[in-house]
Amino acid sequence: MSRVYNFSAGPAVLPEEVLQQAADEMLDYQGSGMSVMEMSHRSKVYDSIIKTAEADLRELMNIPDNYKVLFLQGGASQQFAMIPMNLMKNKKAAYIVTGQWAKKAFQEAQIYGEAVKVASSEDETFSYIPDCSDLDIPEDADYVYICENNTIYGTKYRTLPNAKGHILVADVSSCFLSEPVDVSKYGIIYGGVQKNIGPAGVVIVIIREDLITEDTLPGTPTMLKYKTHADAESLYNTPPAYGIYICGKVFQWIKNMGGLEVMKQRNEEKAKILYDFLDESKMFQGTVRKEDRSLMNVPFVTGDKDLDAKFVKEAEAAGFVNLKGHRTVGGMRASIYNAMPREGVEKLVAFMKKFEEEN
Numbered sequence: 001m002s003r004v005y006n007f008s009a010g011p012a013v014l015p016e017e018v019l020q021q022a023a024d025e026m027l028d029y030q031g032s033g034m035s036v037m038e039m040s041h042r043s044k045v046y047d048s049i050i051k052t053a054e055a056d057l058r059e060l061m062n063i064p065d066n067y068k069v070l071f072l073q074g075g076a077s078q079q080f081a082m083i084p085m086n087l088m089k090n091k092k093a094a095y096i097v098t099g100q101w102a103k104k105a106f107q108e109a110q111i112y113g114e115a116v117k118v119a120s121s122e123d124e125t126f127s128y129i130p131d132c133s134d135l136d137i138p139e140d141a142d143y144v145y146i147c148e149n150n151t152i153y154g155t156k157y158r159t160l161p162n163a164k165g166h167i168l169v170a171d172v173s174s175c176f177l178s179e180p181v182d183v184s185k186y187g188i189i190y191g192g193v194q195k196n197i198g199p200a201g202v203v204i205v206i207i208r209e210d211l212i213t214e215d216t217l218p219g220t221p222t223m224l225k226y227k228t229h230a231d232a233e234s235l236y237n238t239p240p241a242y243g244i245y246i247c248g249k250v251f252q253w254i255k256n257m258g259g260l261e262v263m264k265q266r267n268e269e270k271a272k273i274l275y276d277f278l279d280e281s282k283m284f285q286g287t288v289r290k291e292d293r294s295l296m297n298v299p300f301v302t303g304d305k306d307l308d309a310k311f312v313k314e315a316e317a318a319g320f321v322n323l324k325g326h327r328t329v330g331g332m333r334a335s336i337y338n339a340m341p342r343e344g345v346e347k348l349v350a351f352m353k354k355f356e357e358e359n
């Protein structure tokens with residue numbers, strides 16, 4: 001068996017130990033005589049899987065008791081609508097646009113009310129995080145929305161925006177569980193799990209209890225009300241059962257590694273190896289303002305499209321796959337999520353050095 005170093009932005013690399021355990025349990029999950037895929041989501045054995053997953057996530061993120069954890073479907077993109085449908089009591093919200101995902105959320109919110117763009121970094125191809133220390137947030141805005149780690153552009157907020165007493169809502173799809181967070185600073189933290197936690201098909205929403213109300217926008221479908229899922233503990237209808245099971249395994253993997261402090265340290269070390277090389281290379285350059293660099297997604301270019309293409313092709317042949325940058329940025333992007341081993345980054349840098357010498 002030969003596994004490649006997979007630098008995909010998502011769906012992305014998962015811990016090999018987790019995949020191996022899932023393989024071992026595929027035909028007979030702990031003596032149940034069936035796969036997790038085949039069992040009722042109302043069974044005792046499945047109940048234990050989803051409850052344990054939630055408990056482990058709560059422990060890892062130190063989630064306060066007044067927050068619910070919801071395992072939902074529809075991807076991160078469905079939250080672009082669910083958030084305004086459930087939170088826009090005054091039909092007004094403030095959006096900080098730092099990339100394609102934030103922009104999509106901002107555009108979706110305009111269907112439901114007034115979405116006000118209070119800051120943006122679009123003027124410089126989203127290569128930085130705007131100053132959010134003194135934003136002009138409308139008094140009656142229901143919430144302030146951010147995308148905390150910008151998967152495509154490789155930027156990350158180092159400090160959260162000053163939301164001036166408003167509810168902060170954050171899409172953390174591509175930095176979920178990459179470092180410790182203070183959940184109490186947010187009204188909602190949510191993310192699609194296919195970047196850093198599990199298989200596509202699950203989105204995790206961590207939401208403060210007082211934001212879960214019957215008072216949603218008129219016409220909000222039952223399935224798009226947080227209350228529906230909160231009341232039923234994520235089992236209103238059939239959840240993405242197998243995906244949640246894999247997420248649970250990844251939570252245990254992170255716990256065994258030592259938790260989010262250890263993850264952060266590992267991620268900082270891995271990212272430093274790559275960024276240090278980009279800073280000294282005469283061929284490769286990072287595309288992001290240094291102080292806003294993401295630990296998870298690292299875009300870089302040579303400045304020459306043909307050379308970029310040659311690099312991506314030769315890297316793939318050498319076992320470093322999915323390094324092509326997003327179509328809107330070009331160049332390359334290495335996504336180095338939790339499950340990317342340090343060795344993968346070291347070998348990538350060695351390959352880049354060799355490529356630079358030869359070209």
Ligand SMILES: *Cc1c(COP(=O)(O)O)cnc(C)c1O
Pocket residue numbers: 010074075076077078101147149150151171172173174192195
């Ligand atoms: C991938 C991604 C999304 C979209 O996720 P889907 O599950 O495909 O809807 C949204 N936000 C961020 C930050 C992402 O990285």
